[in-house]
Each structure stands twice: as structure tokens, then as C-alpha cells.
Amino acid sequence: xxKVLVVTSGKGGVGKTTTTAALGAALAQTGKRVxxxxxxxxxxxxxxxxxxxxxxxxDLISVVQGTAKLSQALIRxxxxxxxxxxPASQTRDKDALTETGVGDIIRELRGxxxxxxxxxxAGIERGATLAMRFADxxxxxxxxxxxxxxxSDRIIGLLDSKTEVAEKGGRVDKHILITRYDPxxxxxxxxxxxxxxxxxxxxxxxxxxxESQEVLRASNIGQPVTVSDSMSAPGRAYLDAAMRLTGxxxxxxxxxxxxxxxxxxxxxxxx
Amino acid sequence: xxxxxxxxxxxxxxFRGVSFVxxxxxxxxxxxxxxxxxxxxxxxxxxxxxxxxxxxxxxxxPLPTAEITQLSNRLAERxxxxxxxxxxxxxxxxxxxxxxxxxxxxxxxxxxxxxSLAQPSGGAAPAxxxxxxxxxxxxxxxxxxxxxxxxxxxxxxxVLGSVSSGxxxxxxxxxxxxxxxxxxxxxxxMGNGKARIYxxxxxxxxxxxxGYYRTAEDMAPELRGKAVxxxxxxxxxxxxxxS
Amino acid sequence: xxxxxLFRRRATASVARERLQILLAHxxxxxxxxxxxxxxREEILAVIAKHVSVDADGVVMRxxxxxxxxxxEIEVELPNEASKLKAAG
Numbered sequence: 001x002x003k004v005l006v007v008t009s010g011k012g013g014v015g016k017t018t019t020t021a022a023l024g025a026a027l028a029q030t031g032k033r034v035x036x037x038x039x040x041x042x043x044x045x046x047x048x049x050x051x052x053x054x055x056x057x058x059d060l061i062s063v064v065q066g067t068a069k070l071s072q073a074l075i076r077x078x079x080x081x082x083x084x085x086x087p088a089s090q091t092r093d094k095d096a097l098t099e100t101g102v103g104d105i106i107r108e109l110r111g112x113x114x115x116x117x118x119x120x121x122a123g124i125e126r127g128a129t130l131a132m133r134f135a136d137x138x139x140x141x142x143x144x145x146x147x148x149x150x151x152s153d154r155i156i157g158l159l160d161s162k163t164e165v166a167e168k169g170g171r172v173d174k175h176i177l178i179t180r181y182d183p184x185x186x187x188x189x190x191x192x193x194x195x196x197x198x199x200x201x202x203x204x205x206x207x208x209x210x211e212s213q214e215v216l217r218a219s220n221i222g223q224p225v226t227v228s229d230s231m232s233a234p235g236r237a238y239l240d241a242a243m244r245l246t247g248x249x250x251x252x253x254x255x256x257x258x259x260x261x262x263x264x265x266x267x268x269x270x271x
Numbered sequence: 272x273x274x275x276x277x278x279x280x281x282x283x284x285x286f287r288g289v290s291f292v293x294x295x296x297x298x299x300x301x302x303x304x305x306x307x308x309x310x311x312x313x314x315x316x317x318x319x320x321x322x323x324x325x326x327x328x329x330x331x332x333p334l335p336t337a338e339i340t341q342l343s344n345r346l347a348e349r350x351x352x353x354x355x356x357x358x359x360x361x362x363x364x365x366x367x368x369x370x371x372x373x374x375x376x377x378x379x380x381x382x383x384x385x386x387s388l389a390q391p392s393g394g395a396a397p398a399x400x401x402x403x404x405x406x407x408x409x410x411x412x413x414x415x416x417x418x419x420x421x422x423x424x425x426x427x428x429x430v431l432g433s434v435s436s437g438x439x440x441x442x443x444x445x446x447x448x449x450x451x452x453x454x455x456x457x458x459x460x461m462g463n464g465k466a467r468i469y470x471x472x473x474x475x476x477x478x479x480x481x482g483y484y485r486t487a488e489d490m491a492p493e494l495r496g497k498a499v500x501x502x503x504x505x506x507x508x509x510x511x512x513x514s
Numbered sequence: 515x516x517x518x519x520l521f522r523r524r525a526t527a528s529v530a531r532e533r534l535q536i537l538l539a540h541x542x543x544x545x546x547x548x549x550x551x552x553x554x555r556e557e558i559l560a561v562i563a564k565h566v567s568v569d570a571d572g573v574v575m576r577x578x579x580x581x582x583x584x585x586x587e588i589e590v591e592l593p594n595e596a597s598k599l600k601a602a603g
Contacts, residue, residue, distance in 0.1 A: 053537050054579040072574060090541070150417055153435045157416030199451075202414045202433060220530035 002110040005117045005245075006135035008159075010151025012122030014143045015179035018215055019238070020119040021049045021224035023139075026242035028083035029226070032114040035074065037105075038088035039131035040121040041097055047087045050077065051222025061089035064101030070108050079227060084113070094126050099133065106134040124158060132163055137173040137245075139206060143180045144192040149200055152176070156203060175206035177241060182211045183255050194254065207241035209234050210255035293354065293375070294320070297328040298342070305332075306345065313349065315476055315486050316455065320351045326372055330358025336365055343368065408444070415440065415454065424461060436476060442466070457484070459503070468501040469513070483508055532581075540579050558588060566592055 007020045020036050028034040037060065038046035047053045052075050058068035063086070070086075077083035086105075089096070109116045120131035132138065138159050142152040159172045166172060178194060185191040198205055209215075214232040218225035226242075229235045233255055240250045298305045313319065327343065334342065343353050355372030356364065364371060407426035415421060415430060417437030427444035438454035440446050443461040451472035459466030459481040468478050473494055477486050480503045491510070498513040555575055562568050572591030578584065 048533075048537070053533065054540075055577050057575050057577045069571060071571070150436060153417040154437070157419050160413070160416070200433070200435065200453075217526040220526040222529075222533060 002113055003115055004106060004110065004134055004136050005115060006120055006132045006138045006159075007117060007141060008120035008128060008132055008138060008155050009122065009141040009148070010124065010128075010155040011143070011148040014141050014148055015177075015209070015215075016122075016141050017045045017049050017119055018219065018225065019139065019141050019177060019179065019209075020046060020117050022226045022234075022238040023242050023245070024083060024115070024117050025077075025080060025224035026226045026239050027115050027245070028077070028080045030242075030246075031082060033082045033084075033112065034115045034117065035084045035086060035109050035113045036117045036119060037086040037109070037131075038119050039097075039127045040088040040119070041094050041127045042088075042090060043121070044088045044090045046119050047075075047085060048222065049219050050085055050224065052077070052085055052087070053222070056087045059087045059089040060102075060105070061096045063105055064097060070105060079223070097126060097130055099130065102130050103134060124154065128155075129158070129162055132159055132172075134164055135159075135172055136165065137175070139175050139177050140201070140203065141177050141179055142197060142201070144178060144186065144194070144197055146192070149192065149197055153201055156201065174203045175245075176201055176203050177206045177209065179209040180211040181208050181255055205252065206244055207237050207252070208254055209237045209241075293324040293326050295326045295328050295357070295375070296346075296351070297330065297358070298332045300332055302332065302342065309349070311486070311488075312484075315488070320349075324354045325351055326355045326357055326375065327353045327369075328357040332358075336363050336368070339363065340365075340368060409442075414450065417454075433472075436474075445469070452478075455479075458501075464503045464506075466503075469499070471498045472496055473499040473510070478508070478510075480508060485510070536579060536581050540584070554586070555588070558590075562590060568592070 007016045007023075009016050017038075024034050024036040036046060036050070038044060039060070040046075041061075044053075044056075044059075047056055055075050057075075058073035060073070062068040063070050063073050074084045074086055077085065086109075106116060118131040118135065121127040132155075140152045140155055140159075142148050156174060159174060160166050163172050176198065178197060181194070182191055186193055194205070194208060210233045212232065212234050214229045214234050215225050218228040221228060225232070226235050226238045230239060237253065237255070240253065243250045296309075325346075327346070329339065339356070339359065346353060353369050355369050357371070357373055357375065359371065361371055409421070409423040409426065409428045410431070411421065411429070412431045414432035415434040415438040417435045420439040420441070421428060422441040424441075424443045426442070427447065428440050428442040429447040429449070430440070431449050433450035434440060434448055434452050434454045434456070436453040439457075440448075440455070441457045441460050443463060443466075444458065445466045446456045446458045446468045448456070448468075448470035450470070451474055452468075452470035453474045453476065455477040456468050456470075456475060457477075457479040458468050460479075462481055464481040466480055468480065473490070474496060475487065475490070477484055478501050479485075480501065483503055483506055485508050494510055494512060499510050500513055501508060501510045503509070555573065559568065559573060568590060574589045576587040576589070578587075
């Protein structure tokens with residue numbers, strides 16, 4: 001039974017696209033057929049993070065408008081053969097993305113894949129509401145910071161009212177993923193604690209991803225961090241989160257402070 | 272007998288009546304102090320008056336016509352649109368001012384976005400008011416999220432869960448929150464000074480009973496985060512810890 | 515944590531720079547002709563259709579944009595049955 005998952009947040013820049021790529025790759029590596037879909041309208045990001053930017057031919061709006069079939073627009077990942085990407089359009093206007101068009105595409109994707117992961121844009125406008133519209137489950141990406149938490153709360157409210165599942169009286173399975181968690185700043189009380197965030201949002205925790213350079217390096221080279229550096233702290237945290245998504249009970253690891261050998265030696269962090 | 276082809280039927284003008292709920296602002300002298308207080312309210316609730324039709328009740332602030340116009344303009348600068356005046360004599364008004372609207376019936380103030388949390392089926396139409404003699408209470412078993420607004424003009428609201436910052440509860444009766452109250456709670460909204468507000472964690476942006484309100488700024492720091500009850504004692508809001 | 519990570523770390527920023535240069539060069543020049551690929555496909559299909567009956571679903575296009583040269587790959591499923599081949603002329 002296919003599952004449609006939306007990765008959303010409200011606030012921009014918190015790590016939705018990184019999360020979509022990392023979790024999509026992790027799930028596909030276990031043999032599942034996974035499609036990741038970029039729902040931004042006008043700005044294209046997921047293809048860059050996945051390293052497919054040079055192979056984009058058709059996009060989500062091409063399929064909605066009938067310029068291309070879904071099978072022609074889907075780009076297969078070069079490293080993981082069960083992972084496919086449907087890129088966002090860079091040159092069209094918001095109204096080109098229609099609810100019926102997207103609904104048809106999601107339905108078709110459900111028939112071909114085990115997981116359909118929708119990368120939502122920031123905000124609560126059309127791209128974001130359409131990304132969540134057909135979801136069975138949601139990952140709300142949150143930084144431990146006040147405006148991110150407030151925006152996540154708003155999004156949770158929308159997930160409970162503006163989705164097809166909610167309108168039919170059901171509930172979208174919601175999970176919080178805390179990203180860019182900095183253990184040093186949390187210890188100094190400079191950052192909201194994990195408990196603070198969960199207390200305010202009243203939603204179960206899927207995982208905690210530490211702030212780290214590995215994420216930046218992964219996006220520099222165009223690989224999901226679970227592929228480029230699966231043994232790094234964020235890599236392992238994302239792999240654990242993917243396992244929890246499939247129902248496995250993995251104990252939660254809260255990132256602790258760590259400094260690498262070379263960091264200590266040279267007293268600085270290379271990019 | 273008229274020839275059908277020759278006669279053009281006249282346009283019929285249809286008159287309709289509608290009723291809706293308007294807000295009443297009743298300034299007290301001195302005007303500048305009252306406007307400062309209004310501005311303080313607006314800093315913590317900036318969108319409160321947007322889209323809400325407002326009536327200016329001048330019964331406690333007698334003003335000559337020119338100054339009524341001035342006050343109306345100063346309110347317009349703040350995004351508050353006056354659709355009618357009350358508490359003035361007809362001869363004081365001139366055509367440039369909003370019309371006299373006397374005799375409004377007191378009613379619960381309208382909430383910003385009426386949300387279907389009150390309806391079990393999730394339908395868009397508001398529920399019919401419950402039969403008169405039954406005590407009524409609205410129970411919500413999920414947290415109230417930022418941006419959501421619940422209005423229950425027939426009785427108490429009870430929430431099993433937290434009320435997020437940016438959320439709003441408006442009740443004719445009392446408000447009970449078994450969780451953190453971080454948003455706005457307005458009890459006794461139909462003019463019931465006996466209504467109370469209870470919560471297990473007090474972190475509210477604003478609490479009000481029968482129109483008398485207190486914002487987070489004026490919250491006693493020792494009460495923050497505690498279980499409290501709020502009630503009205505002779506037009507002064509009292510907040511004490513529940514132990 | 516091994517020694518080679520130090521060198522790899524320095525390299526990723528230059529990989530990113532190179533990817534962006536290629537990508538943005540394409541995006542800036544493609545500004546005037548977003549439909550080029552769709553047009554190409556329709557015209558190529560039309561040419562093929564003059565000789566062979568082809569199902570539109572049997573055409574897949576793949577693109578790889580390089581720094582100096584870009585490759586457009588078009589895969590067309592041609593039927594083997596003689597009946598589908600149109601008579602020449």
C-alpha cells in the first residue's frame with residue numbers, strides 16, 4: 001500500500017529539501033520504490049540537492065499541463081535505482097499547478113511507488129497547500145527556534161483541516177523532525193530545548209538532526225547526506241528516522257557535543 | 272393587455288435585510304490616553320480590528336462635531352473603520368460622518384476566523400443554538416493551533432490540550448484549559464462578568480472577562496507557567512494561583 | 515575520521531562552484547526558449563511517424579548538460595512488425 005508523505009515546515013530554510021533527499025534515499029536503499037516530488041513553484045531545489053540538475057527535461061507542471069507524461073518527466077537517480085525525482089518548474093506561474101492535476105499525478109505515483117515524498121515549499125500558499133493536500137503522513141521540520149516553532153504549529157493546524165484525509169474525518173500521521181540542533185547552544189540554554197519544542201507542538205518526535213558541515217558538503221556535491229556520509233551524525237540520524245517511518249522501534253539518539261580530531265588540531269572547521 | 276415584445280420589463284430593486292455582529296469601541300476621556308491604550312492592544316493583537324466592522328460609542332466621551340470627525344480619522348489611520356456612531360445626538364452629526372446606529376443588541380463579539388472545531392461533522396455552516404434551558408459547554412479534545420479561532424456564544428469552552436500562541440478562544444461563559452494557555456482567551460464575551468478563566472499553565476498573550484482585559488506585558492512574573500484562575504472583581508481582573 | 519576527509523572537505527566547495535557555473539550558464543541561456551525540448555520531441559515524433567507508427571509513450575528523452583557539450587538522448591521504441599511500417603513513398 002503506497003504512502004504519500006509531505007515534508008513541510010511553514011518556515012523557510014529549516015531543512016525540508018535536505019530531509020526529503022536524505023529520507024528518500026534512505027528508504028530507497030532498503031529496496032523500496034521511492035518518488036520524491038518538488039512542489040515549489042518557480043524555484044527548483046530538490047534536483048540540485050539530489051545532483052540531478054543537469055538532467056532535468058520535464059517538470060511537475062509539464063505533466064499537469066499534459067506536455068509530458070509522468071514516466072517521461074521522472075528522473076531516475078544514478079546511484080539508487082529505485083529512487084526517482086519529479087522536479088519543480090522554474091518558469092511558470094502559480095495558477096498552472098491545479099488541484100485536479102496534482103491529484104491525478106499523486107494517484108498515478110501511488111500506483112508505481114511504495115513511497116511518494118512531497119517536498120513542500122515554505123509558507124502557506126498554493127505550493128505548500130497542494131504539497132500537503134493528498135498526504136497520508138507528514139514530517140514537520142522544525143528548528144529549535146521560536147519563529148520556526150510558531151510556523152510549524154500553524155502548519156500542523158492546516159494539516160488537520162486542509163488535507164483530503166482531514167476533510168474526510170481522518171487524521172494525517174504527524175511527526176516532528178528537529179533539525180539544525182546544536183548541542184553546545186542547547187547546553188548553554190541559548191537554544192530551545194527538544195522538550196520545549198515537543199511540549200509546544202504536542203506532536204511525536206521522529207528524530208533530531210544535529211547542525212553539521214556534512215549536510216552542507218552533501219549539498220555541495222549533490223548527494224543526499226545519507227548517501228555521501230551515512231556514518232556521520234546527521235547521516236545516522238536520518239537513517240534512524242527513516243527506520244522509524246517504516247514502523248521500526250529505534251531508540252532516539254540526542255546529538256551530543258563532538259569535536260573531530262582535526263578540528264581540535266587546527267582550531268577551525270574546514271568547509 | 273400589453274404586447275410582450277413591445278414592453279421592456281422594469282428592473283425590480285430587491286431589498287434585503289442582513290444582520291451581523293459589529294464591535295463597539297467606547298472611548299473614555301482623556302482621548303489621547305485611550306488611544307495609547309488602544310495602540311498597546313494593537314501591538315499584541317495587530318489584526319484584531321481588520322475586517323471587523325466597528326461602532327464608535329461616544330456616550331462616555333461627549334465631543335463637538337469637528338472632534339468626532341478628528342477621532343474617526345485617527346482611528347482610520349490605525350486601520351479601524353467606523354461604520355456607525357452611538358451615544359451622540361442626531362443634530363451633532365453631519366453628512367461626512369458615519370450614520371447614527373442606536374439600539375444595538377449586546378451579543379458575543381465575533382471571532383476572527385470561525386473554525387469548524389465546534390461541529391463534529393466538520394461542515395461549514397454554524398450549528399443551531401442549543402435549546403434554551405440546557406447548560407451548554409463546548410469540549411475540544413485536541414490542541415488549538417496558532418491561527419485557529421474558536422467562538423462559542425452559548426456557554427463554556429473546555430480544551431483538553433494546549434492553546435498555542437496566535438490562537439484565540441471566545442466564550443460567552445467560562446474558559447477551561449487543561450494545558451498551557453499561550454494564546455488569547457476571552458470569557459464572558461456576552462456581558463457576563465461572572466465568567467472565569469482557568470488554565471493549568473498560564474502563558475497567555477491576552478485574557479479578558481466581559482471586555483476587561485490584561486495582556487502578557489502586565490502578567491505578574493510569579494504566576495507565569497503556573498495553574499491559575501482569573502475572575503472579575505468590580506471591573507478589575509484578578510488572577511490567582513490554583514494550588 | 516581519517517586523513518582523507520581533510521582533503522575531501524576542501525574539495526566539496528569547488529565541486530559546488532563548478533556545478534553551479536554549468537547549471538546557471540544553461541539556465542540563463544534557456545531563458546528565451548523553455549519549450550525547446552517539448553518542441554524538439556514533437557517534431558522528431560512527427561518525422562518518425564511519417565515512416566513508422568510510434569506510441570507517444572514509447573519515447574523517452576534524457577538530457578545531460580555539460581560544461582562544453584550537452585547531450586540529448588532520445589529513445590524511441592520501434593515496432594518490429596512489418597504491418598506497422600508505412601509504405602515508402
